[in-house]
Amino acid sequence: MLLTKPTEGHLLQLTMTIRIRQLTKIYRVGVETIHALRGVDLEIADNEFVAIMGSSGSGKSTLMNILGCLDRPTSGTYELAGKRTDKMGAAELARIRNEQIGFVFQAFELLPRQTALRNVELPLVYARGGWLGRRKRAREVLQRVGLGERMTHRPNQLSGGQKQRVAIARALINKPTILLADEPTGNLDSQTTEEIISLFKELHAQGQTIILVTHEEDVAAVCHRIIRLRDGEVASDQPRESDPVHRERLARGAAVL
Amino acid sequence: MILNPILLIQTIFLAISQIWANKMRSFLTSLGIIIGVASVTSVIAALDGLRTLVLDEFEQIGASKLFIFPQRPAGEPRNLYPHERIRLSMEEALLLQEHCPSIAQLTPQTSLGATVRTMSLQSDTITATLTGIWPSWHDIENRSVVAGRPFSQIDEENARRVCLVNEDAIKELRLDADPTGDFLLINDNRFLIVGVVETREPTLFEMGNATTEVFIPFSTAARMQPQNFGFHIIAQAISPEASDEARHEVEFVLRRSRNLGPDEANTFGVESIDQFVQQFKTLAAGITAIAGGIVAISLLVGGIGIMNIMLVSVSERTREIGLRKAIGARPSAILMQFLVEAIMLCFAGGLVGLIVAQTMVMGLARIPNAGLEAAAIPVWAIVLAFAFSAIVGIVFGMFPAIKAARLDPIDALRHE
Known part of the structure; x- marks a missing residue:
């Protein structure tokens, strides 16, 4: 069920994972003022699988940072799992990131000297009561991403795809409300990209809410909803089936991953 | 900032592993601190050792002892204060003994050179310094006899020709091991050896080696010298704490005895x-x-x-900081990590x-x-x-840690 209209009733509004109203972000670089976001409205429900697309300068990175609570909007509201985060302080935002958001980065961002297991455990270091059963949870989540055999390997002993699996396991360990992936396949070859994409599909099937930021149409094509940004505004927000680019590609006979 | 003890322990382990991972760099980094701490502690240890040694010497002399001696006021001409005017007299010694409640006992002490030989015909004649003392000297100097008897009041009152020798004198004069009862010829007068006193190691302040010592009663020494001979007084206060009080009493008694006006300086010390x-x-x-200050500078450099x-x-x-922040590390946690x-x-x-300091100190000792x-x-x-290191x-x-804590996670993750 897709709920894209803001008028579906009180009860349904409460189930929204993300509610964004009139979000703007203005940067000041010297004397220049850059309007990165110019009033974005967005709602994402539980267990959605969303791609955010747009060319560089479209505001997708800014939106991504605000969604991930790494940044605060200039104006507008952002509600994550029923909580307003747009006015939170640095420490509160850190807690939200720790408990509600799982990040997956293009460059993996693993600690090079730590084993896969230790890398996966890292968010629990900063979690309340995170030391309880930490090792067990890390093992479980590594099994889940298919790396049960390589838990004690260090990042330099792992392939790109395996590194990204470790990063995904790390993002999942705190059972986040949303899994936020920023160009997760940008550093991977096509074979590995497919593997990682199918892992995302699997996680979505298990009930995980996933937001992918990408510029690759192939990757966006697996998502159930595609949001396109242009000049800091939402240009289109459609289910995959009605997304114009997607339809065009299908018509040209592109394979769906 | 709420200090989470579990996080603190993890942070400490993280810091140790970080230091261990960069062993060489960590060592070179802390070299300044190593040198600083090593120098501060070894300098303090050496000074402390020296201090203990000197204080022990003082202790040996006796912390409650006072020396009273004639002294010309500083800067005054000799003819204004001739020897006769400043020298101590026996009357003054007796006055001090009587009128200074903080003084337990005292002895005048005078030295004179004399020729000394044994009764044996083959004996060499040596020149020795005789010391004239009261019987209370034994108590004040804490030197009793190892053989024979100490001086008595009767020796003093009758100016008897008796003497005490030390072990060095026995050796030098080739006397019997226990010469008590033998005679010495001092300036060709017969003196009965009544006892032997221990040879005392010279203290830090009496340079040189242990010497031959011959003691005679003070009154006997007085008779062997011309009129107006000089002497000083060694007094013992009733306790080390009372020595200051005793000094004031001595000053009071001597100034009165010498009729010194309020403007006149002491003619004694x-x-x-x-x-x-x-x-x-x-x-x-x-x-x-001062040493601490110098070393504090080296710690500063460290x-x-x-x-x-x-x-x-x-x-x-x-980038690591950016990642840690992105996955939920608060600024305080990052601050703590680097701090x-x-x-x-x-x-x-x-x-x-x-x-290092302990090794150096063991070497110094x-x-x-x-x-x-x-x-x-x-x-x-x-x-x-340790406190200073901390x-x-x-x-x-603090400065680097604050810098880390303030990093914007977005910028940090973009950092190349």
Whole structure:
């Protein structure tokens, strides 16, 4: 069920994972003022699988940072799992990131000297009561991403795809409300990209809410909803089936991953 | 900032692993602290050893002792204060004994040169210094006899020709091991040896070796000298604390006996050992403070080294900081991570420095005749070294740590 209209009733509004109203972000670089976001409205429900697309300068990175609570909007509201985060302080935002958001980065961002297991455990270091059963949870989540055999390997002993699996396991360990992936396949070859994409599909099937930021149409094509940004505004927000680019590609006979 | 003990323990382990991973760099970084702590503690230990030695010497002389001697007022011409005017008299010695309640006992002491030989015909004649003393000298100097008997009041009152010799004198005059009852010819007069006193090792202040000593009663010594001979008085206060009071009493009694007006300076001197001890303690504390100050500068330099490397570390690990923030590390947790690392570096430096210092001190204590046998690092210096290391770590680690904590996670993750 897709709920894209803001008028579906009180009860349904409460189930929204993300509610964004009139979000703007203005940067000041010297004397220049850059309007990165110019009033974005967005709602994402539980267990959605969303791609955010747009060319560089479209505001997708800014939106991504605000969604991930790494940044605060200039104006507008952002509600994550029923909580307003747009006015939170640095420490509160850190807690939200720790408990509600799982990040997956293009460059993996693993600690090079730590084993896969230790890398996966890292968010629990900063979690309340995170030391309880930490090792067990890390093992479980590594099994889940298919790396049960390589838990004690260090990042330099792992392939790109395996590194990204470790990063995904790390993002999942705190059972986040949303899994936020920023160009997760940008550093991977096509074979590995497919593997990682199918892992995302699997996680979505298990009930995980996933937001992918990408510029690759192939990757966006697996998502159930595609949001396109242009000049800091939402240009289109459609289910995959009605997304114009997607339809065009299908018509040209592109394979769906 | 709420301190989560579990997070703190993890942070400490993280810091240790970080330091261990960069062993060489960590060592070089904390070298400044190592040298600083090693020098501060070994200097303190050496000074402490010297201080103990000197205070022991004072203790041996007797902290409650006072010396009373004739003294021309400083800067006054000789003809205005001739010897006759400033010299101590027997009447004054008796006055002091009677009118100074803080003085337990006293003895005048005078020295004179004399020829000494034994009764044996083959005996060499030696020149020795005779010391004239009262019987109370035994108590005041804490030197009783090892054979025979000490001087008695009867010896003194009758100016008897009796003497005491020390072990060195026995050796030099080739007397019997126990010469009590034998006679010595002193200036060709027969003196009965009544006892033997121990040869005392010279203290730090009496340079040179143990010497031949011959003691005779003070009244006997007085008769062997011309009129107006000079002597000084050694007095013992009732306690070391009373020595200051005793000094004032001596001054009061002597000024009255000499009819000195309020404007006139003392024509005598009174010095107490306790006074020297206090002066020495002040001096030693001053030297320690100066040494401490010099060393504090080296610790400061060490601290700057730590800060420098921590800044490098923060910039090297910018992406790691960004990641840690992205996955939920609060600014305070990042601050703590770098602060703890700086403190651990300083602490490790302090520990190594202490080990180096201990080795150095053990080496110093083995140097013969250096007077540093008692050198040891006092506990307060160890505590101080660690406290100072920790403070250096906090002070110089704070700036890099704040820099790390303030990093914007977005910028940090984009950092190349």
